[in-house]
Amino acid sequence: AWGDRGTPNPVFALAEGLSRLHTLFKEVGGEASLNASGLRGGEAVNAIPKEASALLEIRALEEEALRTLYHKAQEVLEEAAQLHGVEVSLEVLGTRPAGSTATPRLLQAAEVALAKIGERPQFQPGSTDASAAIERGIPALALGVYRGGGAHTPEEWVLPQSLWEGREVLLAFLKALGVG
Structure with a gap:
């Protein structure tokens, strides 16, 4: 150089x-x-x-x-x-829609499911696995089913015992929607 x-x-x-x-x-x-x-x-x-x-x-x-x-x-x-003095090019690798498509029925089912473990939902925006459905216009939300922290960092952690609670929340969510 x-x-x-x-x-x-x-x-x-x-x-x-x-x-x-x-x-x-x-x-x-x-x-x-x-x-x-x-x-x-x-x-x-x-x-x-x-x-x-x-x-x-x-x-x-x-x-x-x-x-x-x-x-x-x-x-x-x-x-x-x-x-x-150099050239630039941009390539869009993917897009995720802004906003939310969760219906009142989905929100209520989440509330019912989380109440089973004494929790209340914290509805907040984010890019999750639900984004793929939202991008196609399908009503969706992401339901966290574990306790942990540091998401998307090298310090990410999970309490393994919380996965059992998460399983119960998921089953209660499906039942509240009439599919479980």
Whole structure:
């Protein structure tokens, strides 16, 4: 890289773009989130990389906000690429709908099921296995059936004995829907 100093480096463009996106999403606040992972670039410490890449996940509670944030992210990454003299391309790997399709019947069944173990549901937005059904317009919700913490982190944990309670909740949920 010494002999090629000054040659555009896509890793620096990606790093700057991600830093700007991080700042943008901090300003947006709790209605949206950004996650970056799977960063890649270069194969040798002494060679300028041909390309750099990252996986980004953008979430928002409202569909319009999601579209707006995607376009803003695209602008930010294009600006960073232009500043560093490299090209950028974006590929959407998947989409998840914003919002909820849970019907009153599903919500009531969840309340009945969780009452069996003395709990009340905490209805909140999130991307779950229910997203695949929601994406197809099928009413759905995700029903947590374990006790634990640190989800989606290296510190994720579960209380094994809570899985038995979860089984009971799941069976009560199906029964409340008339299918169990």
